[in-house]
Amino acid sequence: MIRFLTALCLGVFLSVSGPMGGPAAFAQTTLQSTPDYAAWERVATRAEAALESGKASDAAFGVLRQDIVNWRTQFQAQLSANDSRIKTLNEQIAALGPAPEEGSSEAAEIGARRSELQRQLEVLTTPRRTAEEAFSRANGLVSEIDKIIRARQSDELLRKGPVPLDPSLWNNALRDLRVSLTGLWDGVTSAFSNPTARANAQNNLPLIMILFVAATVLLLRSRTWSEQFAVRIQARETQASAGFTGFVVSLGQILFPILGIFALMQALDATGFYGPRGDMLISSLPIVGVIIFSSRWLGSRIFPKAQEVETPMGLGPKRRWEGRVYAMLLGIILALRFLLERLSDFDRHSLETTAVLDFPLIALAGIILFRIGQLLHKSDPSKSTLSAEGSYRSQVVPLLSKASMIIGLGAPVLAIIGYSGAALALIYPAILSLALCGAITQINEAVRDLFAFFSPSVNPSEALLPTLINFFLLVLTLPVFALIWGARLTDLTELWSRFRNGVSIGDTTISPGSFITLIVVFMIGYFLTRAVQGTMKNNLLPKTKLDPGAQVAMVSGLGYVGIFLAALIAITSAGIDLSSLAIVAGALSVGIGFGLQNIVSNFVSGIILLIERPISEGDWIEVGGQMGYVRDISVRSTRIETFDRTDVIVPNADLVSGTVTNYTRGNTIGRLIVPVGVAYGNDTRRIEEILREIASAHPMVLANPAPAVVFSGFGADSLDFEIRVILRDVNWMLSVKSEMNHQIAERFATEGIEIPFAQRDIWLRNPEALKDDGA
CATH class of the missing domain: 3.30.70.100 (Alpha-Beta Plaits)
Structure with a gap:
């Protein structure tokens, strides 16, 4: 638990400060200096010796790994040093022409110049080759260290330890727990018996009383006030902002009690009546408060008390009450587990004591997790707000239900048979994952409500923007899920480092930076093209003598040219060498030529239509038995609006190669x-x-x-x-x-002129057949 929370905080810090203070900044500071390869050799030799022996601790391997990563960053920076100068030298050498073949000679001046340029190139490329070899060595060492640590983690999970139900272990476990609690009380009494401490407490008594009163109010009443205020806001169905405002106000159920905990910490610190264990527990209060109050907040949001507030689970009042109780109990269990872990580390409890003390929490957490799985299984999708946002999330609920029940039963069984490490690795990550899924749901609902406030005429469940935002937020939570389920922070930083380095295609490396540059430059070019098109269409071309069809053709042609130039400039700005992709493009063009020949034919026909303009927008034409007005000419097809107000999409190739009747070509006479x-x-x-x-x-x-x-x-x-x-x-x-x-x-x-109508004489061949025989 401690490792996870620490890694999570560090991950958030690195994600925020990475662009400024991470490896990129380190690389920039070392870019101008050559790495000390002698010092690197000592570090690499020590790392190889540690890997060969395999006896170093995980902490020692972690320190060694960080040192190697710093060296690798220096080598990576050295790989891209002098790129522009090396490129210039290569171009200069190429400008001198090919080197003479063996046995032939060239002009003395050209030969001397070629030798000088080759010498300069060798001087610049030698550090790069050295850095490339060191970079590969550092990369290999990092991978080996990660492999050893992961193997140790796997062995720890699969190692069988003490059986917590063994009665012979209970006395020692209870004794160790009693020693820890007694030590905590002894520290308090020892501090209280100190005259100096009592004098300081008396001097700080007014401050202590004020802080205690503030802490009491914030801890006991602020959460209820925030919850009631949020419910009243959300119950206002007439206000589009009620959902988002209620969500923001409900966060006070976490914020204000945490402020009360900080006030309580300051009051306890002002008394000075605590020992070493008390100091450790007091420093743990913020995390304990975050765990407990966050769980209560999440339970009140997922299983709201007020009937007028929609619930994501679609449950009745009784089931909601159970959900709130289970959420609060899970938060208390997580907080107790955190405190127990810190206390065990402080007093260095034995493995047997830890297994015995952990088992009651594991068993209780398993029961509650199983009950929550049953609650999720009983949820009604027709009454759930998840179904309005997207059916895929409603399909996730049954999966979470089954996983919760399986883990809720399996983790205590693993602990009973002695696999406490595997039980801990299952039960608590499962609880945290459920909490994170609930938090994601609440954030998604808040984004939907916020979008509804700014765009009341659009249904949020059918809009693209809130879906993209929620998807982006979901992607951001994937590293958190990885940390919850045992991934190390170094694993994520290593993955991020490789992602930043990019993918090499031939001599071209496509990195996230180059990709972002490509997108930004292309979007700038695209918007500039649209702006120029709008200016020409609305301001310039209407003042000329060009007919409307010619104006549309010029605007469309400008758009195609502008987009092509924007793509070309974007690719060049991103540093992508198209020449390295020429062979691949040539091979693909053959297949594309056969598979997309109709599309290419229509594209060329569209260009011809825009240039020759046999038809223009607004013309009345007849083609292939279809008659109507030309409404739009694109590069692949032309849209014709018939007199029945239906749209007919005609491929451009039919307009160029077929027979077209244009009733209004050039004029309307x-x-x-x-x-x-x-x-x-x-x-x-x-x-x-x-x-x-x-x-x-x-x-x-x-x-x-x-x-x-x-x-x-x-x-x-x-x-x-x-x-x-x-x-x-x-x-x-x-x-x-x-x-x-x-x-x-x-x-x-x-x-008096008569308009005739058709008249016909009817002759009957056998009129006698119509006579009635009985007449």
Whole structure:
């Protein structure tokens, strides 16, 4: 427990201070100086001797490992020293041309210059080769030390120790515990019997009383006040910020009692009535307080008392009360285990005493963990707030339930048969993991509530931003889970060091720094491209004489060029050498050419459409039996909106290689034909005159060329005419045709002109068959 809490605090510190005070800063300070290889040789020799004997303690190996890691950081910094100068020398040598073959000669001046450059290059690369060899040696030593420590950890877990149920061990264990508690009391009485200590306490009595009163209020009442205030806030369903505000206020259930513990520590310190063991216990109070009050806070959040507050588990009132009690008991067990471990280390209890004293806590923790697993199993997903956030988390609850019940039964059994180390490695990490899962759930809910406050019109469960934030927070907790389950802090720092070094692909190393540089530079270029596109589209191009289609083509082309340049600049800024990937790209291009030939064809066709512009956005076209307006032209396809208000996605290759009818290419002028039929016997000259008057009077019809009326022929039922006009905007074709038909019907009715309808004579071949025989 102590090792875990210490490692956790150190991990948080290193994660915060790593960019400034970690290995990177150490590397920068040693970059300008050459490592002392003689001193390194002594350290490496001592490490190899310790590894060969294998008798050093874990603490000694840890100190030795840290020393080697510091040396390795110096060597790593030396590997990248003088990179720019070496690159310049290589370019200078390449500029002199290839070296002459054996038996041939070159100009004396060129040869002398080549030798001088080679000598300078050798001087600069020799330290790098030396550092590379030392770096490999240090890396190997670190790996061997980690291997030995991990093997010892595995042996410790699998080693069988004393059986805690052996009655012969109980007397010694109780005696050791009594000695520790007696020593604690003796320290208090010894300090109290000291006149100087009593005098100091009397002098500090007003301060002690004030601190004791403050500590009492904060410890006994502040948690209840914070809980009640948070419940009242969360019960306000009309406020979008109620959930997040309630979460922040509820943290007072941890903060204020911890302040009370610090006040209590100051009051006890002012009395001076404690001995060495008392000093040890007083210094442990903050961690004990964090454990107990955090568990109570988490229990009140996961299993809330108020019925109006939603619960992540979807449980009834009785089950919630059980959950709160179990959470508080687990916190007390963890605190007692922490105090017992510190007391055992202080008094150096034997392995038998530790096993006996640990067993009651393990057994009680196992029972409670099993009961919590049963509670999780009884949760109702339909009433849980987890289902609203994501079903995947609702699926995790049954897994946690089964794991809790299995560990709750298995850990006490392992302790009974003597495997106390394995039991401790199971039961307490399981409890801490459950607590961490609960904390993650609460943080996710708070992020969701905060997003709902700033974006009330968007459902948080369907939004991308809170999901990404919660995923990022989940990734950040993975090192904490690793520390809980036995990973050492050095394992995480080693993994982080390798991650920072990056992955080598050929002569190119892709590190997190280069990757971040790539993303940042590309995003800057992307946003600049969009800004220039917006300026041209809204401010510059509308003031030119270019048609809208040409303006869209220029803006789209600028976007493609800008994104390409942004990607190229980003790759160059990240230090990625594309020439080293040329062979791989060449091999992949063959497969891509066969597998993606249709996509490439559509891409090239899209470029052709943007350059030649046979169609533009807003054009009325017909292609492949589909008719509509062009709404968007992309590099792969074109979107056409039909008159039914449906979108048709047409591959660009069909527009380039197929037949396309463009009704509005270049202008919107187009012809309209309106067919008209009249009954036989009407004056055809009068009909022609009426139709010409109607066509000429319409405002959408152009006067030049003038409208024409054609007597197209003698139909089966009517005399057929056609009105042929040129419209100034062909997009109004249907409206103009409908309006002309209305006017034709009105004029024909006024003039008494009949619009015929089809008439047919029916001849019956056998009419006698229709007669009724019985008539």
